[in-house]
Amino acid sequence: MKVLVIGSGGREHAISHRLALSKKVGEVICVPGNGGTAHEEKCRNAVPPAGMTLVEGAVEIAKKEGVDFAVIGPEDPLADGIADALWDNGIPTVGPKAKGAALEASKDLSKVFMKKYGVACADSETFTDKEAALAYVEKKGAPIVIKADGLAAGKGVVVAKTKEDALKAVCDLMDGNAVGDAGKKLVIEEYLQGVEISVLAAVSVKSGDEKNATIRPFLPARDHKRLLDGAQGPNTGGMGAVCPLSDVTAETMAQFEERIMKPTLKGLVAEEMDYRGFIFFGLMITKDGPKALEYNVRLGDPETQAVLPMMDFDFADMCLSIIDGSLGSFGMKWKSGFQVAPVVVSGGYPLKYAKGKKISLDEKKIAEAGAKVFIAGAVEDSEGALVTSGGRVLACSAHGETFDDAWKKAYSAIDGISFEGAFHRNDIGLPGAAESN
Numbered sequence: 001m002k003v004l005v006i007g008s009g010g011r012e013h014a015i016s017h018r019l020a021l022s023k024k025v026g027e028v029i030c031v032p033g034n035g036g037t038a039h040e041e042k043c044r045n046a047v048p049p050a051g052m053t054l055v056e057g058a059v060e061i062a063k064k065e066g067v068d069f070a071v072i073g074p075e076d077p078l079a080d081g082i083a084d085a086l087w088d089n090g091i092p093t094v095g096p097k098a099k100g101a102a103l104e105a106s107k108d109l110s111k112v113f114m115k116k117y118g119v120a121c122a123d124s125e126t127f128t129d130k131e132a133a134l135a136y137v138e139k140k141g142a143p144i145v146i147k148a149d150g151l152a153a154g155k156g157v158v159v160a161k162t163k164e165d166a167l168k169a170v171c172d173l174m175d176g177n178a179v180g181d182a183g184k185k186l187v188i189e190e191y192l193q194g195v196e197i198s199v200l201a202a203v204s205v206k207s208g209d210e211k212n213a214t215i216r217p218f219l220p221a222r223d224h225k226r227l228l229d230g231a232q233g234p235n236t237g238g239m240g241a242v243c244p245l246s247d248v249t250a251e252t253m254a255q256f257e258e259r260i261m262k263p264t265l266k267g268l269v270a271e272e273m274d275y276r277g278f279i280f281f282g283l284m285i286t287k288d289g290p291k292a293l294e295y296n297v298r299l300g301d302p303e304t305q306a307v308l309p310m311m312d313f314d315f316a317d318m319c320l321s322i323i324d325g326s327l328g329s330f331g332m333k334w335k336s337g338f339q340v341a342p343v344v345v346s347g348g349y350p351l352k353y354a355k356g357k358k359i360s361l362d363e364k365k366i367a368e369a370g371a372k373v374f375i376a377g378a379v380e381d382s383e384g385a386l387v388t389s390g391g392r393v394l395a396c397s398a399h400g401e402t403f404d405d406a407w408k409k410a411y412s413a414i415d416g417i418s419f420e421g422a423f424h425r426n427d428i429g430l431p432g433a434a435e436s437n
Contacts, residue, residue, distance in 0.1 A: 001316065002027045004062050004091070006054070006082065007073025008034045010343075010376030010395050011301035015071055015315075016043050017374070018308045022316035029065055031058055035386045036375025036394070055082045062091045069093065069323060072277065075151060075298055079105040083277070092323045093276070096203070096297050100268065100275035104297040107149045107156075107187040114292060117267035120259040121292040122284075124189040130174040133186055137166045143191040148173050150182030154237050159191070194286040195436040196293070197222050197248060198241075198303045199256060202318060204327035205268045205275040212325035215265045215279065219244040219310055219334055220253065221303040222434055227350065229427045231435040236350045237392055240342035240428035241306035246403065248285070255289040256281070264295075276322050305374045305395040306341040310334050338406040341397035342414060342428040346377070347421025349391035356381070357388040357419040365416030369409045371398040373417070388419055403429060 001024050005016045013036040016028045020042040030037040031054070033045030046065075048057020054077050062070055070086050072078055072095030081098040095101075103110050114121045122145070127133035137144060146169040148156030156179045160166035173183030201217040221243035227233035260281060268275050280296035280303075299307075308315065312333040321330040346353035359378055366373060374397060377390020396413045400406030407429055414424060427433040 001025050001068040002029065002065060003316065003319075004028075004058065004065070004067040004070040005030045005033075005037075005073065006058055006070065006077055006095075008032050009073065009301055010036075010374045010392065011299055011304040012073040013037050013040065013374045013376070014304045014308050014397075015073060015299070016040055017372070018311065018315040019071070019319075022314050024314070025316050029061065029067065031061055034375050034389075035378040035380050036373070038380055053080075055080055055085050058082055059085050059089050059091070062086060063089060067091060069319060071095065071319060073298060075101065075104050075296065078277075078297055079151060087274075094319045094322055095277040096273065096275040099271075100273040100277075101297045103295045105151055107147045107294070108185060110295050111187055111189075113267055113271075117263045117270070119263045119267070119292050120290065122190040122192050124187050127186045127188060128184065130170065133170045133174065133188060134167055136188055137163060137170060140188075142166050145189040145191055146170060146173065147187040147189060148179050148183035149185035149187060150179070152179035152182040155179055156182055192284040192286050192291055192293070194284045195247070195434055197245060197283050197285060197290075198300050199281040199283060200299055200303060200307055201261070201279050201281065202322055202327055203268070203275050203277055203279050204322045204325055205265070205273060206325055207272040207274050209325055210269050212328060213265060213269050214328040215261055216327055216330070216332055217253070217257065217261060217281075218307050220248045221245065221300075221307050222429075223300065223303055224425065224428055224433055224435070226435055227425075229425050230432055234350055236345070238302045238343060239345070239425045240340075240395070241302045242341070242403075242429035243303070243306040243310055243339045252285060252290055256283065260290060260292050301376075302341055302343055302392075302395050305397045306339045309339050309372065309397055309399060335399065337399055337401040338403040338429075339397060339399050340403070340406040340410040340429050341374075341395045342410055342424050343376075343395045344393050344414065344417055344422050344424045346388055346391050346393055347423055349423070353391055354421060355387075355389050357421060359386040359388060359393070359419040360417070361386070362416030366396075366413045369398060369413035369416075371396050371409055371413030373397075373413070393419070393422070
């Protein structure tokens with residue numbers, strides 16, 4: 001089989017790598033891909049033709065290459081209807097159509113959906129008028145959570161610990177200073193006390209086929225958002241992930257399935273969404289059990305770099321089961337042990353950082369540690385060397401039968417990675433590393 005993967009981050013490198021491991025997959029075409037997918041076995045990059053949007057280019061490449069199916073990584077093309085366009089051109093696609101993708105593209109729509117179908121979540125109100133939003137914050141006080149309604153590349157959420165911070169966040173977002181038009185509408189949400197986790201899941205919901213509709217959760221994972229050890233410093237797109245989680249019990253997962261996952265599935269079916277892809281449940285584990293913070297309509301990053309290596313099944317086969325409606329009976333088995341995936345970032349991230357720094361990878365040291373490097377913000381330069389192109393440059397993912405073993409392997413491998421300004425946290429997965437409210 002030939003598979004198309006859309007995206008250019010570490011998540012897409014991990015997806016492409018996992019697909020390439022399948023004996024049934026002959027080639028993975030990454031659009032546009034990155035410096036990691038360019039060198040991944042059985043993978044090659046392809047750039048959309050000049051003058052075409054990503055959606056148009058993806059359709060063109062998929063048809064020209066005769067791919068068997070496509071997997072969409074990021075949220076933006078999903079919101080733009082890339083799955084609709086591919087299906088319309090006869091390309092089976094793993095990724096929800098635009099109607100389902102709106103669950104991430106609009107925080108307001110997502111909250112309306114959660115409330116309508118009884119998903120356990122934080123109380124919230126939505127505002128399009130700044131003065132009304134400010135008055136609500138004055139009334140409610142702090143701590144409180146301010147969310148931009150639209151897609152904001154992970155920068156549209158402010159957890160305000162003081163009323164002054166909350167009022168400032170409302171002004172920054174609604175005046176367009178923080179995330180542009182994405183903040184013109186705000187969701188202001190109850191602050192939940194607890195610790196955050198991520199549950200990624202496969203979804204197969206086809207309009208008119210309620211019988212086979214299903215969501216299958218993966219192992220729970222945790223992203224570490226703060227820049228510095230001990231969950232200190234500014235928020236980032238993610239400094240590393242660990243999977244599974246020793247502090248998440250079977251009871252918590254059972255509560256998640258009953259109070260959040262099943263009502264979500266009920267809603268997808270009732271709203272007649274064609275949702276064949278992945279969903280990311282951002283959860284807060286509170287004293288009253290898990291509550292949903294958000295939906296993402298794709299796999300998380302960097303959680304994917306920790307979760308996918310734990311799969312003890314053929315990822316391509318699972319994708320096909322999502323497409324054809326047989327996901328409910330798919331044999332989903334998991335490796336024992338743990339996966340730890342710290343992220344290496346550019347100096348200055350998440351603020352201003354330099355690009356074009358040459359990356360040195362000690363392949364022998366990385367191999368001896370048994371780790372896999374997933375490239376995110378790096379490309380090939382004109383001489384074929386790997387150079388930085390983004391803030392989050394790569395993740396170094398390693399497996400161990402114990403957490404300590406996995407942690408030691410991942411950090412041993414990081415010692416074999418260097419570039420000017422490289423920075424990483426030293427405590428991914430350790431006690432005290434997880435941010436708690």
